[in-house]
Amino acid sequence: MSDKIPVTVLTGYLGAGKTTLLNRILSEQHGKRYAVIVNEFGEIGIDNELVVGADEEVFEMNNGCICCTVRGDLIRIIEGLMKRKGKFDAIIVETTGLADPAPVAQTFFIDQDVQDTVRLDAVVTVADAKWLVDRLKDAPEAKNQIAFADVILLNKTDLVDEAALQEVEARIRGLNPYARVIRTVKSNVPLDEVLDRGAFDLERILSIEPAFLEQEGTHDHAHDHHEHGPDCGCGHDHDHGHGHDHHDHGHGGLKHYHDEHMQSVAFHIPGDVDPDKFMPWVQDLAQREGQNFLRWKGILSFKNEPRRFVFQGVHMILDGDLQREWKPGETRDSKLVFIGRDLDTERLRDGFMACAA
Numbered sequence: 001m002s003d004k005i006p007v008t009v010l011t012g013y014l015g016a017g018k019t020t021l022l023n024r025i026l027s028e029q030h031g032k033r034y035a036v037i038v039n040e041f042g043e044i045g046i047d048n049e050l051v052v053g054a055d056e057e058v059f060e061m062n063n064g065c066i067c068c069t070v071r072g073d074l075i076r077i078i079e080g081l082m083k084r085k086g087k088f089d090a091i092i093v094e095t096t097g098l099a100d101p102a103p104v105a106q107t108f109f110i111d112q113d114v115q116d117t118v119r120l121d122a123v124v125t126v127a128d129a130k131w132l133v134d135r136l137k138d139a140p141e142a143k144n145q146i147a148f149a150d151v152i153l154l155n156k157t158d159l160v161d162e163a164a165l166q167e168v169e170a171r172i173r174g175l176n177p178y179a180r181v182i183r184t185v186k187s188n189v190p191l192d193e194v195l196d197r198g199a200f201d202l203e204r205i206l207s208i209e210p211a212f213l214e215q216e217g218t219h220d221h222a223h224d225h226h227e228h229g230p231d232c233g234c235g236h237d238h239d240h241g242h243g244h245d246h247h248d249h250g251h252g253g254l255k256h257y258h259d260e261h262m263q264s265v266a267f268h269i270p271g272d273v274d275p276d277k278f279m280p281w282v283q284d285l286a287q288r289e290g291q292n293f294l295r296w297k298g299i300l301s302f303k304n305e306p307r308r309f310v311f312q313g314v315h316m317i318l319d320g321d322l323q324r325e326w327k328p329g330e331t332r333d334s335k336l337v338f339i340g341r342d343l344d345t346e347r348l349r350d351g352f353m354a355c356a357a
């Protein structure tokens with residue numbers, strides 16, 4: 001995987017600080033060269049002019065919302081970039097504040113040429129500390145962007161007090177316990193926190209919060225009785241803006257929220273998985289229930305396989321790779337995480353457990 005060019009998808013609601021982060025990435029002395037793809041609504045690419053950078057190349061996509069019409073353009077731009085391989089080290093795609101990151105991320109899994117040359121490194125979401133809680137109530141895109149993220153910059157922390165920050169962090173955790181959350185002012189973050197993360201931080205999360213796996217299933221919420229509109233597969237969120245979808249639990253002094261619509265569950269098999277069982281299971285699951293899964297991710301130990309199988313999916317689109325070898329002394333086990341809506345925890349657990357070797 002290492003010779004593939006890493007792609008960072010930068011997302012976040014309108015005005016959260018994405019361009020500020022991009023400018024920081026492009027102006028800092030890090031010795032790396034980035035190709036930047038900016039998607040902006042409208043004819044005139046204002047964002048392009050706001051993006052500084054000497055050596056970097058900025059490509060713009062103005063043909064509408066990236067999430068509906070522009071996936072083809074994104075593929076073409078990346079193919080064009082690949083002809084200039086060697087001229088840059090990484091690609092950053094900045095999406096419009098209203099885009100659903102799913103179709104963008106999927107692009108890196110579905111087109112074979114793209115898949116052979118680049119890899120989705122991480123989805124980085126910039127969130128506005130002052131306004132996120134409000135946007136989570138009225139803007140389904142904002143909720144998707146949080147649930148989807150591998151890394152979240154909680155930006156504009158200068159505009160709110162500590163209590164408000166803790167509140168917004170609790171909201172974020174309720175939607176996505178797996179993302180790394182970093183507080184920032186003016187998107188000021190050490191760049192290695194957001195770039196070249198290595199697809200996702202499952203291992204880090206599991207090492208920091210081993211309790212997740214011990215209490216598997218506790219991050220979901222069983223009382224989801226709202227009906228959803230069908231997901232048309234375009235990646236748009238069909239969530240209805242229900243006003244009171246949060247439950248507030250005491251949690252060792254820390255506030256803990258569950259969101260009835262967005263859930264996350266993690267499963268663990270303390271040993272090998274049989275790929276002949278696992279592969280058909282996930283493929284079938286993707287077909288039948290993929291629209292409910294925003295992200296699914298796993299690190300698996302396949303029977304008789306010296307390398308780790310690393311897996312991620314976005315809705316129906318799946319991507320898996322045999323990566324590095326298990327190290328001597330490393331515990332070979334298998335973990336799978338789902339973030340999505342209306343997850344049938346019991347059935348997912350039973351299905352995964354049945355894949356044990």
Ligand SMILES: Nc1nc2c(ncn2[C@@H]2O[C@H](COP(=O)(O)OP(=O)(O)OP(=O)(O)O)[C@@H](O)[C@H]2O)c(=O)[nH]1
Nearest residue numbers: 013014015016017018019020097155156185186187
């Ligand atoms: N007070 C404060 N303002 C900030 C911070 N970060 C960014 N801003 C300001 O917020 C405004 C929006 O920042 P941008 O970086 O353009 O946000 P964006 O997410 O790219 O916005 P869109 O392109 O509209 O989606 C700018 O005026 C920034 O200077 C911060 O940490 N604190």
